[in-house]
Amino acid sequence: MKKRIVTLSLTAILGTSGVFVPLSKSAYASSFEEKKARIQNERSNVQSNIESKKSEVKELETKQNQLNQEIKKLDEKLLDTGEKIEEKENEIKKTKTEIEQLKKQIAEVKKRIEKRNELLKERAKSLQEAGGTISYLDVILGAKSFNDFVTRISAVTTIVDADQKIIEEHERDMKLKEEAEAKLNKQLSSLEEALSELASLKQELDKQIDEKDKLLGQLEAEHGQAMDQLEDLVHQDAMLAKQQKMIEQQQQEYLKRLEEEKTRQAQASQSASKSSDKAAASSDGGSSPEPSVSSAAGSGSFIWPASGVLTSKMGMRWGRFHAGIDIAKRGTVPVYASAGGTVSYAGQMSGYGNVIMIIHNINGKTYTTLYGHLRSINVSSGQKVSQGQFIGYMGNTGRSTGQHLHFEVHNGTWRGKSSAINPLSVLP
Secondary structure (H helix, E strand, C coil), rough: CCCCCCCCCCHHHHHHCCCCCCCCHHHHHHHHHHHHHHHHHHHHHHHHHHHHHHHHHHHHHHHHHHHHHHHHHHHHHHHHHHCCCCCCCCHHHHHHHHHHHHHHHHHHHHHHHHHHHHHHHHHHHHHCCCCCCCHHHHHHHHCCCHHHHHHHHHHHHHHHHHHHHHHHHHHHHHHHHHHHHHHHHHHHHHHHHHHCCCCHHHHHHHHHHEEEEEEEHHHHHHHHHHHHHHHHHHHHHHHHHHHHHHHHHHHHHHHHHHHHHHHHHHHHCHHHHHHHHHHHHHCCCCCCCCCCCCCCCCCCCCCHHHHHHHEEEEEECCEEECCEEECCCCCCCCCEECEEEEEEEEECCCEEEEEEEEEEEEEEEEEEEEEEEEEECCCCCCCCECCCCEEEEECCCCCCCEEEEEEEEEECCCCCCCCCCCCHHCCC
């Protein structure tokens, strides 16, 4: 007789019916042990990836810390430069005030100079009209008496001294004006040059800080992405561990039921009424009949898991990849299984809050649906559910803003965001 080949998936193991038919040794070896080995191998790979991702996260955090230190130093330099600029601006303001005061003084000096110029012009005119410098001598020699002579000499001396004093004051004022203006203009030019240099330095520091902030932003984005990937890997490891535990429990249950079946068959063999059955069994090669095992299937397609408004689609959102769709609605909103299958996980998950995962076999292909941020969970791991079956209520748990259902669809078993497909591509 041609031997039938039985292949068991985790979904098949969890979805067996209440009728127990013992497997042959070969089928047993190719089911539980093979499945356990495969999951253990997957866990080893995932755990290796976790360690690698942790190293990557640590390296990114080290780079972030280094950049933060560099930015801190730049901030200190920028603050110091700002203080120096403020000092220079105050000095320039003070110098400009002094220049304004000097301008007033110079204006007064200019008035004195103009008056002197007018007086000197009058003196020159008088000298010219009198024939030159001999006019002073004519004045002296024109004295009519000694007393008049002395008086005339005194007058001439006074006039000459006054003219000399005017000229000296005129020269002194002009020199003072030129020196003061040159000094303050030089000081102002120097301060303005220093201010220009400091402004350039500040602009350069601002540019460097912008570049560092940009690089830091990139690192933060990479760090966030790496953390998301690490979180997915940790979830994968937890899921695999749970699957491994469930297989071990199923294995123990199988062995126990196998022993019970052997006992029952031994007892039945003692009964004459079972002789014909025993003969039939021996004619089939002595092996126990093998079961036809299949996973719980839906109607062949997916349905919307909840009513409400589609508030967010799959894709990049806020700098991160949104691996599903969001359906929002107020009030008490029931959530239903999008397709028939077996609950592979029901409990808490970082970011998702209360979450349910269901494995489906639709037209020979495996899918996993995820229902996140639930207020309550009304199914348990390993439970078979039918399409449209109530599984919980829409909520606001985990990283969530406002009540909504986060719904994901994955090719095969859940492997984090990498296995996600667009739910809108399979929903009606």
